[in-house]
Amino acid sequence: MSVAFSETGRAEFERLLTRYPDRKAVILPALHLAQKEFGYVSDEAIVYIAGLVGTSPADIEGVASFYTMYNRKPVGKYHVQICRNISCSLLGAEHLIEHVTGKLGVNPGGTTPDGKFTLSQVECLGSCGTAPVMQVNDEYHENLTVESIDRILDQLP
Amino acid sequence: METVLTTHFANERYRRLETYRQYGGYEALKKAFAMDPGQIIDEVKKANLRGRGGAGFPAGVKWGFLPKDLSRPRALVVNADEGEPGTFKDRLIMTRGPHLLIEGIVISSFALRAYACWIYIRGEFVREARIMDEAIAEAYAAGLLGKNILGSGFDLDVTVHRGAGAYICGEETSLINSLEGKRGWPRLKPPFPASVGAFGLPTIVNNVETIADIPWIVTHGGETFAALGVEKNGGTRLIGVSGAVNRPGVYELSAGVNLKEIIYHHAGGIKDGKALKAVIPGGSSTPVLRPDEINVAYDIESMGKIGTMAGSGGVIVIPEGTCMVRALSVLMNFYAHESCGQCTPCREGTGWLKRIVGRIEAGKGRKGDVELILDLCDNMMGRTICPLSEAAVMPAQSFIWKFREEFDRHIGEQKCPYGNRF
Numbered sequence: 001m002s003v004a005f006s007e008t009g010r011a012e013f014e015r016l017l018t019r020y021p022d023r024k025a026v027i028l029p030a031l032h033l034a035q036k037e038f039g040y041v042s043d044e045a046i047v048y049i050a051g052l053v054g055t056s057p058a059d060i061e062g063v064a065s066f067y068t069m070y071n072r073k074p075v076g077k078y079h080v081q082i083c084r085n086i087s088c089s090l091l092g093a094e095h096l097i098e099h100v101t102g103k104l105g106v107n108p109g110g111t112t113p114d115g116k117f118t119l120s121q122v123e124c125l126g127s128c129g130t131a132p133v134m135q136v137n138d139e140y141h142e143n144l145t146v147e148s149i150d151r152i153l154d155q156l157p
Numbered sequence: 158m159e160t161v162l163t164t165h166f167a168n169e170r171y172r173r174l175e176t177y178r179q180y181g182g183y184e185a186l187k188k189a190f191a192m193d194p195g196q197i198i199d200e201v202k203k204a205n206l207r208g209r210g211g212a213g214f215p216a217g218v219k220w221g222f223l224p225k226d227l228s229r230p231r232a233l234v235v236n237a238d239e240g241e242p243g244t245f246k247d248r249l250i251m252t253r254g255p256h257l258l259i260e261g262i263v264i265s266s267f268a269l270r271a272y273a274c275w276i277y278i279r280g281e282f283v284r285e286a287r288i289m290d291e292a293i294a295e296a297y298a299a300g301l302l303g304k305n306i307l308g309s310g311f312d313l314d315v316t317v318h319r320g321a322g323a324y325i326c327g328e329e330t331s332l333i334n335s336l337e338g339k340r341g342w343p344r345l346k347p348p349f350p351a352s353v354g355a356f357g358l359p360t361i362v363n364n365v366e367t368i369a370d371i372p373w374i375v376t377h378g379g380e381t382f383a384a385l386g387v388e389k390n391g392g393t394r395l396i397g398v399s400g401a402v403n404r405p406g407v408y409e410l411s412a413g414v415n416l417k418e419i420i421y422h423h424a425g426g427i428k429d430g431k432a433l434k435a436v437i438p439g440g441s442s443t444p445v446l447r448p449d450e451i452n453v454a455y456d457i458e459s460m461g462k463i464g465t466m467a468g469s470g471g472v473i474v475i476p477e478g479t480c481m482v483r484a485l486s487v488l489m490n491f492y493a494h495e496s497c498g499q500c501t502p503c504r505e506g507t508g509w510l511k512r513i514v515g516r517i518e519a520g521k522g523r524k525g526d527v528e529l530i531l532d533l534c535d536n537m538m539g540r541t542i543c544p545l546s547e548a549a550v551m552p553a554q555s556f557i558w559k560f561r562e563e564f565d566r567h568i569g570e571q572k573c574p575y576g577n578r579f
Contacts, residue, residue: 025336053338086437087400090400092579130405139284
């Protein structure tokens with residue numbers, strides 16, 4: 001099944017092309033755009049972007065697979081990403097990851113059966129002064145405690 | 158003390174162009190346009206401004222590496238890929254003072270005669286990228302970017318380019334590849350970016366904080382900036398303190414401030430009244446210090462003399478009761494995850510380090526494992542295209558050199574004496 005950007009997405013893609021002296025430079029932003037529009041970077045999206053950029057699907061796949069933020073498989077409605085690096089670990093991140101694993105009933109990397117949450121452990125999010133920290137979709141949540149993490153996850157529609 | 162960057166950061170509206178201008182914003186740009194580009198570069202040299210991304214290379218000297226001939230267009234790339242664990246200062250600049258960065262970009266591009274600038278920002282910083290985009294739109298609308306800026310005849314386009322989750326892209330040649338739409342693989346040098354950089358153009362890559370310092374330098378002069386710091390380390394630094402302290406956060410302090418004073422005075426001392434066990438002083442890659450080593454000036458040379466680095470200004474404070482093997486294991490997982498896989502010593506070495514430190518922490522360490530780690534480290538140092546391999550080796554070696562007894566005890570007792578917890 002083929003995919004295509006929405007009208008707004010297509011306009012954004014055309015705008016991106018004007019910002020660089022080389023067409024290939026839009027590959028990263030186009031992959032972000034695909035993930036935003038289609039929910040994840042599917043094989044179809046790879047073929048579609050390759051066509052737009054004018055390169056091979058293998059070229060796009062090679063780029064997409066290098067970067068951790070491009071989800072090559074569908075993720076839940078909320079992608080809960082908890083930092084496990086040193087500053088967060090010193091302030092209890094391991095305990096938080098255990099807590100959320102139990103709460104959602106999935107191990108890191110897994111998605112809840114209702115498709116609402118995907119849980120991931122991630123490396124440093126650059127928010128060490130307000131550790132522990134997690135990112136849910138695009139948004140950061142800082143100075144986490146078991147209580148605040150419960151509140152944040154429980155309030156998500 | 159005098160601050161260069163954070164003076165108005167408490168004002169939420171400072172991120173708006175109108176407020177930024179009320180505080181004198183873009184006056185430095187007007188002054189710069191009346192100067193000769195070479196004069197601006199001379200001021201930056203006099204400022205003793207050292208690159209704030211971690212390597213500490215003198216910014217003015219780096220700028221001098223551009224080829225003399227102007228036949229090829231030049232580019233400025235701002236490194237906003239802030240990914241070194243323990244570092245969270247550029248994020249502060251971008252959220253609280255985006256126009257400081259933009260004004261710095263325009264002045265620097267004018268001095269370097271760059272026609273375009275790309276801000277390479279880590280992909281996770283979605284909010285920060287949006288704030289930068291909004292500030293850039295304001296600047297275009299006000300004639301501070303685009304064609305014929307402020308009637309000077311100088312044109313400049315600035316674009317925010319989001320990364321996608323790869324620590325290695327903080328390394329400048331990897332960043333350039335990523336900007337060009339490729340895998341973030343570091344390039345062999347030479348050629349250096351100043352001769353062949355982004356899109357084949359002569360390119361200067363500077364950290365966010367480095368560029369944000371430029372307007373102040375132009376306004377007050379290089380020598381005034383230099384005097385805020387110490388010899389060879391001009392100005393102030395944004396120092397991020399994280400881990401077990403009472404007041405974690407970013408502090409703007411003289412480049413020669415004492416490390417002990419950063420932790421005990423500015424950051425309020427160790428959390429819960431605990432004793433200090435160790436300090437990683439300049440981001441996770443820098444060699445760890447024991448408590449008896451931290452009475453030291455935080456400038457690049459003084460830190461170098463005691464075998465460590467001020468790096469990217471990320472001070473990570475480790476309290477008593479922390480298992481140093483577990484702490485190292487967290488770091489080794491990180492470097493193994495982030496090795497780009499291009500060079501064998503790094504790709505294989507970081508994996509080995511992760512597995513050996515991991516098994517020691519799990520109570521399955523073997524006799525000779527510590528020696529094996531040190532031997533691996535010797536084979537990873539200086540044998541790769543970029544410094545990621547060394548970034549993994551420096552913590553591994555220093556944790557062992559300074560906390561050897563903990564590694565031996567884990568292996569001897571075949572368990573973690575701290576119960577496998579932080």
